[in-house]
Amino acid sequence: MRIALAQINPTVGDIEGNTAKIIDYIRDARARHVEMVIFPELAITGYPPKDLLLKPSFINANLKAFEEVLNETEGISVILGFVDRTDEPPARNSHISVLPENTLYNAAALIHDRELIGVQHKMQLLNYDVFDEGRYFVSATESRVFRLEHPELTIGINLGADLWVDEALERRVRQGAELIVNISASPFYAGKSRQRRELVARRAREYRVPIAYVNLIGGQDDLVFDGRSCIFDDNGALIAEGAQFEECLTVSTLDSTPITPQYDDPIKEIYLALILGIRDYVRKNGFEKVVIGLSGGIDSALTAALATDALGAHNVVGVSMPSAITSPASINDAKKMAENLGIEFKIIPINDAVDAYTRILAPVFKGTMPDTTEENIQARIRGNILMALSNKFGYLVISTGNKSELAVGYCTLYGDMSGGLAAISDVPKTTVYQLANYINRMKGWAVIPDSIIVKEPSAELRIGQKDTDTLPPYDVLDPILHAYIEENKSKEEIIAMGFDADVVSEVIWKVDHNEYKRQQAPIGIKITPKAFGSGRRMPITNKYMDG
């Protein structure tokens, strides 16, 4: 049987566009003599549709689109992700979601030649990290198999994490499934694609059944879906694979020769994820150009390099906004960076505004000493200027803060945190350096100038300031943050890893007390198992002191 994995990039809510894309792929598959084409989870609505699912009109539009696709399946089989709805209220289960009159399911349909063969609802709803499926959907209790006649094949279909559950797979194989199809919307983090593959391979081997896995690609707000759809044969050998981070139609048969899986190194994967995340956020939201504040430091240099690779040099504007404190070297490095990227570059000195704030605040600040207030004012003037460029010229502001800074609050709310997208806010500072070096290696020259890479990190908001005045060195800070944020380790456990107790206490204190800043941060692109944003839901009002 000729199977095609249709690894598409839908846009959330764009039911019309997604439907047109699905129909295009069906036609393409038919032209390539494919007998069954498989689309990812919720292909019609995009993933995750979130509270759009609470709008009855949205569900209606999705069902209408489903009919439209169904009518385009002449002479071919299609497996399609959509939102199913039944009129009966759900059997009272243990989770109250919206107390709906209707019941929604995350569903996969098997269609053949304009006929609906069957529908499988998702069993394992995900309710952790960024996932909120229990908020919208009722989970299926039945796992069935479906029989195709042309060609003859018994298929078990499941969705996303259903593949983790032994019982349901086992039952399907006992019911005679000759192929398991898993349709998925599995967001990226570094290394996840390998874990996913290993799971699929193990399942295929254990149950002696081929498995076709189809995953979305594309950026959607904080999430990037990386694709890497695949087919494993009943020995658990890879026989077909889709690209990573690209739309594609992968055509194969179930008796193809095994191929060797290739995995990119994690830094390259992160680079590609960030490029796609930036491009899709900007384009899907209707922006052409972006503007980035270039400080002369590594974070803004990396952000500009990523944006340039994502959008093209002609769509990126770099702005240096020097104050009296900014060193000539910083302005030069910013300029050099812009030149290297070939992007438009502006210098907008802010001293005049700094002085104005000093004058207008002098009466109320009389008798006080300069402190971080004055530093934040500078950062906020820069934020105001970037937003003015955004408002005047329709640019999207991309902010440049990294995860380490954001974790400990070493950033200014409404200042350098301003923007529509925080491109690298899930990238720890140590990974920022790795990405910069990767880009230079990949390009074969120092696009990001050495002077930027080797300089001592500084917010440059007062003379002689260095990050290490306030923070431990990043190679100490980052592993502490990893243990605390991604692994939920306690203070005691982190100290036991060999870190200085005072340093650990201070870092934890800072993470805990900067929740309010992060909750007002722009969306950032998730590249780790635990990003700030929709996957981390901490109370702001919170007196818990660990240890």
Next chain:
Amino acid sequence: MRIALAQINPTVGDIEGNTAKIIDYIRDARARHVEMVIFPELAITGYPPKDLLLKPSFINANLKAFEEVLNETEGISVILGFVDRTDEPPARNSHISVLPENTLYNAAALIHDRELIGVQHKMQLLNYDVFDEGRYFVSATESRVFRLEHPELTIGINLGADLWVDEALERRVRQGAELIVNISASPFYAGKSRQRRELVARRAREYRVPIAYVNLIGGQDDLVFDGRSCIFDDNGALIAEGAQFEECLTVSTLDSTPITPQYDDPIKEIYLALILGIRDYVRKNGFEKVVIGLSGGIDSALTAALATDALGAHNVVGVSMPSAITSPASINDAKKMAENLGIEFKIIPINDAVDAYTRILAPVFKGTMPDTTEENIQARIRGNILMALSNKFGYLVISTGNKSELAVGYCTLYGDMSGGLAAISDVPKTTVYQLANYINRMKGWAVIPDSIIVKEPSAELRIGQKDTDTLPPYDVLDPILHAYIEENKSKEEIIAMGFDADVVSEVIWKVDHNEYKRQQAPIGIKITPKAFGSGRRMPITNKYMDG
């Protein structure tokens, strides 16, 4: 039997403080010859603890506190909300939360005289609006009754929405329950307390069983819990009630004489909720004073009045920040408002800063016409100044935008949206007027001057500007927003309510396209069934066009 409803105000994460408070209430109850004292849902951790529940150290601390309380129950029965944990992984159910090694339950314990009689886990986990219980907890399948010996009484205990489920209640009554206890953490919206009461009364009447209902009070980030704990007898008659928005220990017996339930009008309820929400956010986060930008308009006037009632006049600072566009009448109204409240008042003219931005942006803005960019710059200068006062003096900035503005994006990100708490961001503009009038009536004089109430609403960011230049009148806008946001009505349905089609289309377009602003807004206090914030989870990247 003498029962006490311990309607306490815990703080999320403050396990030590909450435990001390619980023990104090037990002692107080014992001193008042109470035989059983009942605490609300998750009394030990506060509600909602959110992702603190993912920290094993947090669960440990909660269990240790539970033991501590248990040891303080000499001669008395206690029903107590806490997080229970079992070592077995959960029976595989349909929701995957955190794939935990351990299993967490939202639990109620019945303790008597330092002995644990039994534990009931919550059955109906809430997973809608602001609720994420399915993210953390496994739901109970068993509903049991517990037998107290001194005095003899068979009790059925349930938690929160468990009271909605007939089967479990019926089973408990069949098992001989002579009293149903419901411990709850039910956040306020206007009118909810009456709905809740009616539900409890109906249940008591239907099953001929007295029901004691205990609810939290207090502000926690965006939520306000309003208390109003109560006991209904087996005729469904109210026999005891706790205060609304206040901590209290309500002592009663099950054979008390019925009393007449009192309900405040919804505007008074909203006023009290906002006062408590402001006070608890400010105090629980360790702030003393707040600063509010006073524009001379009704929103900032109301916000300042609420903050003054919440915190005392000596803890509120009002700031007028006039530009060349600001009318002398606005400055006068701001000043009058501050005088009426007796709060500190500063005038910080911003023209000098406006001019500086004009100069430094002149080269890049050459050839462009003034537009909203210049308006936003002014708003952001004001935001910067308020934040500078916050940074320098440790004030919390309270922002003043209402729900109608926030819905349609008639506000400036990093400008008037700046702050730690958006006190009235769930209050529609028409309700803003009702609250202002209520406050004046309540105080017996025009604390909020008539000139502020009667003036035409304006953002005053360009000369002669009025809200109605950009928006429909608020008595048209607000019902459209209510239908679209709170009721998820489609464009068609709203037009069918009798509104102009173009107006409805434009309003919906604005709501949809300002999601990015709202997702960077400070926390606001929820007073309606659907507030922006944690209870509304819309994608930013979203091409769905209703109709």
